[in-house]
Amino acid sequence: MTTDEVEVTSADIARIAGVKPTAVSNWRRRHDDFPKPVGGTDRSPRFALAQVEEWLKRQGRVIGVAPQERLWQAFDSVGGAIPPEDAVAMVGMLLLHLGEYPDTVVPTDEAGWSNLMTRAEHTFVSGGAVGAGVADLVAHLPPVDSARLSTLLTVAVDIATAGADRNGGDIFESLSTRFLDSPSRSGLATTPQELAALMVELTGPPSGSFVDLACGGGTLLLAAVAYGYHRVQGQELNASVARIAALRLAFRSSRDTPVTFDIRADDSLRRPAYPRARARAVVSNPPFAERNWGYEELMHDPDWEYGIPPRMESDLAWVQRTLAQVAPGGTIVLLMPPGAAFRPSGRRIRRELLTRSALRAVISLPPGLAAHYSLALQIWILCRPNDSSTPTPLLVVDTTGRESATRTDAAATWAQIRETVIQAWSGFMADPDGYPGHAGIARAVPLPELLDEDVDVTPRRHLPLAPQQGVSDDELAAAREQFLRLLNALGPTPPDSAALPEIDPRDVRPVALGELTKTGAVFIRRALSNPSTQGGDETPPATRVGGRILNAADIVAGRPATTVGDVDGDEVRNPPIRRGDVLVPVVARHLAARVASDDDTGAYPSSSVYVLRIDPTILDPWFLAGYLSSSDGSRQAERMGTSLVGDIRVDLRRVRVPLIPIDIQRAYGEAFRKLSEFTRTLRNAHDLGLELARNSTNAIAAELVVGADRLPAAL
Secondary structure, three states, rough: HHHHHHHHHHHHHHHHHOOOOOHHHHHHHHHHOOOOOOOOOOEEEEHHHHHHHHHHOOOOOOOOOOOHHHHHHHHHOOOOOOOHHHHHHHHHHOOOOHOOOOOOOOOHHHHHHHHHHHHHHHHOOOOOOOOOHHHHHHHOOOOOOOHHHHHHHHHHHHOOOOOOOHHHHHHHHHHHHHHHHHHHOOOOOOOHHHHHHHHHHOEEEEEEEEEEEOOOOHHHHHHHHHHOOOOOEEOOOHHHHHHHHHHHHHOOOOOOOEEEEEOOOOOOOOOOOOOOOOOOEEEEEOOOOOOOOOOOOOOOOOOOOOOOOOOOOOHHHHHHHHHEEEEEEEEEEEEOOOHHOHHHHHHHHHHHHOOOEEEEEEEOOOOOOOOOOOOOEEEEEEEOOOOOOOOOOOEEEEEHHHHHHOOOOHHHHHHHHHHHHHHHHHHHHOOOOOOOOOOOOOEEOOOOOOOOOOOOOOOHOEOOOOOOOOOOOOHHHHHHHHHHHHHHOOOOOOOHHHHHHOOOOOEEEEEEHHHHHOOOEEEEEEEEHHHHOOOOOOOHHHHEEEEEEHHHHHHHHHOOEEEEEEEOOOOOOOOOOOOEEEEEEEEEEEOOOOOOOOEEEEEEEEEEEEEEEEOOOOOOHHHHHHHHHHHHHHHHHHHHHHHHHOOOOOOOHHHHEEEEHHHHHHHHHHHHHHHHHHHHHHHHHHHHHHHHHHHHHHHHHHHOOOOOOOEOOOO
C-alpha cells in the first residue's frame, strides 16, 4: 500500500471539499466517474484519497488537503491493523527521530521500516532527561508488519520533510490531540487546556517535582512544563496512552529549556510508582466513582491517614493517595465530582481533612465547562500538613454563575473564571483568617460552621446570597410609563368585520397557491441551507457573508431575526427578504404568517421559513397573510400537510385562498394589518407587564433585607 492509497469516508470528503455530506451523496448519484469505494461497507464506504482529489480537480474545485489532515486520514486508514494509540505513538517516535536525524532514508519494505523504528525507539529513550519508566513503555510496541501502518509512517515522513517550516513536534501534537479529544477512539475524557493551566497555576510558584497520578495523554504535565516546572512525573494505567504522554513531553523538552520527565504505566491506587512525600505539587484529574479501585486489597494501606475510604468513595481514595505523594507543605489540586463534597459515606474523611488543615479550598465550576461532563465539577486544593500546621478556614468559591457565558464564548468564560479563582485563592492565602470574601462568590468558612452532622463542603451551601442587581426607582418609574403608553396604544378594539365591504359570492374564486405560482402571481421560495448552521452545502466560500437569519421561531414569536451567521451572499441564489414579502414557518403548531416589515428587510430566511413574493396587482400581501393565519388556513394546513409530533409540516402549494377583487382584498388586508399591529402591541404590553411585576416584587422584597448580612443560600 502506498501513500496514494490513503482512504477517506464520505464525511471526510465533505470536509475536504467544504460541502455538506449530502452533497457527496449527490455527486455519487449524478456523476458516473465519481471514484468507486475501495473499502468499508455499503452503508459506510471508503474511497481512495488520491482518486477523490483527482476527481475534485476535474470538477474545477481547487482542493489542497492540509498536511495534518492528510496525516489524520492515513492514521484513520490503519483501521484495526494495530491499536490506534500505538499507531499514534509510532508516528511520534518516527518524527522525533527525524528531528534528530533529518537525513534519514525512507524505507521501502517492512524490514527497512522495522529497522528504522528500532532506531527511533532508541532515540526516544536515550535522551538524558528521560526517566527509566519510558524505556518500559516502548518495549512492547507491535512490529511494522502492516502495509497500512507503513503507509501511515510514510505519510508522516513526507509531511515532516516537505519544508523547513514543518516541525515534527507540531505535527505530532496535532495528531495526538485530535486522537485524545475523540473519546470514541481514545476512551479518554481529556482535561481542557484552560482548566489544566488553571489547576497548575493554583500550585503556586513552580519549584521541585510535579506529579500527575492519572496523567492520561499528558495534558496536565504539559501545562506544568509551560508554567515553569522542569521536573515532571506521571502515572497512567493504559500503557499505550502513557506512551503518547511521554512523547508529547519529549517534543516539549528542548536544548534551551530541558525538561526531566518520567511516565510509568501502572495502577496509581494499587501500585503507586513514585516515592512517598517527595513531590512539591500533585495535580490530577482522576477517574470518578470507580467501582473496582481495590477496596479489599488496600484495606490496610498506610496512606489512609484520614480514614479508610468506603467502597463507593474512590474519589476520597485518590485524595489520600495524592496527599501521601507530596512533601509536608506541598500542594495538591484535584478535579473532583460534586458528590465527593456531600455524600454521607465520605463525611468522616472530610471531617479529618478539615480538622487537620489538609483541605484548603473547594471551587465549583460551571456545568459542562470541564471536559464532556454535564456536572458542575469541583477543584479541590489540599496541602499536606506539617507539625506546625494549625486549623484554618476553608475557602469556598462558586463560579457557576458563568454558566450562561459558556455557550457563547468559552475563551472569555475561562478568562473570567481564572481571574475569579486566582484572586480568591491569592487573597485567602495572604490572610486566611482575615479574608473578606466576595458576596455570593467566595468566602472563608470557619471550621465550626463546617463540622456539623453532614460535613458538606459544597461551596453554594456556605455562600451568602449575592446582592440582587435590581432596577432603580427611576427605572421602575420609566417602565411604568412605558407600560401605560402601550396600554393606551391598544386603544380601540380590533376592527369589526361588519365595517368591511360585502363580498358577492360570485366574485370568490378559491385558488391553490401552487396554481398562482404558475401564473407568476406568487413566487414561493425556501432556502436550502444556511452555511452557519448546516455546513455550507455547495456554496462557494467567496460568496459567504455575515448576515441576519430569520427562522421559524422568530415568526411565531413576532420578533425580528435573532440569529447572526454566515450566509450565501449571492442574491440570485439566496435573495434577502424584502418589505412586503409574506413569511410562513415550514413547521408550526398552527399555521402563521406575517408580512415582512422594515425590521425584516435585508435579513436572510433560514431553511425553516417559506418566503412568498407577491404581485401586488393580483394579491394583497396583508390579505394573504391574514387568511393564512386564520383558523380556516390552519385547518387546510392540517388536512394537506404532514403531521409531526404536535406540529404540522406545511405544504403551502396545496393551500387554497379565496381570490376576490383586488380592491376588496386591500380593504380586508388593511383590517388584517390593524389586527397584526394590535397583536404586536398586546404582546409587548404582556412582556413588559410581566417584567415590571417581577422587578416591582424584587424591589418591595429588597426592603425586607436589612444590612449586608443575608441568609445562606441553603440551610
